Ligand code: ADP
């Protein structure tokens with residue numbers, strides 16, 4: 001070995017390692033899934049790069065992942081023939097965490113094991129999970145196409161630092177050797193490893209191989225011939241999305257979800273479709289149950305895993321779904337794109353637009369199906385991702401009606417802050433003669449619920465939507481109508497209650513207005529240029545007066561936001 005040096009882990013890695021080892025202990029077997037997942041990613045990356053540069057195969061195009069173990073030495077080895085890593089790659093990928101927002105994520109961890117393990121799951125555990133079971137991890141790797149002398153040996157006990165050195169590695173790819181901790185010897189066992197591969201990594205499209213093990217007593221006669229060790233595939237090694245739906249069970253779908261999403265928890269629901277014809281594609285789209293830790297970071301990676309004719313092309317292809325569906329994880333595999341496609345080409349390819357609109361519809365359909373068939377799961381979904389969906393009506397005019405049906409609101413009908421009322425529910429409860437959909441926006445739910453503007457609605461039994469999220473006023477300003485009913489902010493302008501008001505009532509209001517002309521005049525004088533106008537109203541039943549905004553003025557929420565921004 002040459003050029004050996006010792007380097008410290010980035011602070012965040014140290015913190016993560018520490019927390020992970022403790023909080024994921026009850027899930028320790030997932031280390032194997034993570035390492036096989038990386039081996040598979042590395043193999044797919046090589047296959048992609050080799051499309052334009054066959055030499056990267058170095059004459060050996062086989063891509064299988066191999067798993068070996070040694071009971072006596074207490075080691076488990078995972079070896080791939082993938083893209084491998086250079087010395088710089090190793091330092092970057094196995095010494096730091098590149099995700100932005102990591103520090104603030106870590107500061108959210110509480111020390112409560114159950115809570116933290118969930119958070120860490122959302123963050124993604126990856127390579128470092130090896131240290132849950134290993135007291136030392138050795139990585140031997142060489143980048144495909146690099147000189148044999150550019151092999152790199154990385155070694156660490158997962159405490160504060162790691163060593164890195166160069167060595168000669170004839171075969172490209174990565175070999176990871178785990179020296180198991182005392183008490184974790186159970187993993188150096190053929191039966192255990194095989195069952196874990198089948199449980200977690202069956203769907204990996206690259207063969208995962210292990211040495212064939214013969215049961216004691218079998219084939220004894222042939223022992224003399226000292227056969228060469230024979231490998232066998234342990235997984236089914238077909239890309240999961242290419243298999244027919246009827247062949248797949250929920251567990252398989254969930255494991256595949258974890259592989260592509262790097263999520264630790266199950267998905268909430270998914271939609272698997274194969275489409276033939278002009279536009280040919282297979283898609284498998286998942287709705288996560290939990291939000292990723294960086295949902296609100298606009299630069300956070302998002303998008304689907306793109307395959308062309310089953311060859312992996314890229315991660316995070318974000319052209320295939322609009323921003324308001326950025327939480328969707330999944331795979332799209334199309335025959336309409338060229339294998340040589342790049343991010344730049346994707347931006348111009350008209351097929352991408354077609355795929356994007358097809359996939360967007362798939363997601364919206366999947367969500368409306370979920371809403372229809374499983375109200376409880378939909379409520380979970382809405383709680384987590386509702387405020388992202390609220391960006392939809394403005395971003396995606398073409399699907400506005402579908403998106404509107406997905407929205408859920410708090411309302412005077414339920415009176416609780418839970419957003420559970422759909423616009424269809426609202427419309428079905430409209431009073432005779434009611435033409436509009438009424439809503440109020442406030443800083444928080446209680447202010448909305450107790451708004452004096454609601455008094456007349458309460459009296460007449462008319463439902464009002466209660467909005468109090470930051471995005472709400474902006475969203476409502478983008479909406480015009482639902483099902484032919486206009487939206488009306490109850491704090492704005494003249495209240496038009498449509499035909500819910502009888503002639504009698506209108507007449508009475510006019511009489512009252514006449515009676516109080518004098519008062520209005522006096523108030524106008526006193527308040528002068530501080531208000532636009534003063535009106536006699538019946539919108540109040542208990543409060544003597546309230547402020548109303550002009551029909552075309554900015555709402556109160558917006559005003560506050562603009563004021564806060566110094567406008
Ligand atoms: P993720 O898989 O989510 O990127 P990991 O912690 O699992 O995160 O891996 C970190 C990075 O280390 C990978 O993105 C990859 O660049 C590199 N890496 C890990 N394992 C391998 C491997 N077997 N071959 C090549 N690169 C690898």
Ligand code: MG
Pocket residue numbers: 034037038126127
């Ligand atoms: Mg990984």
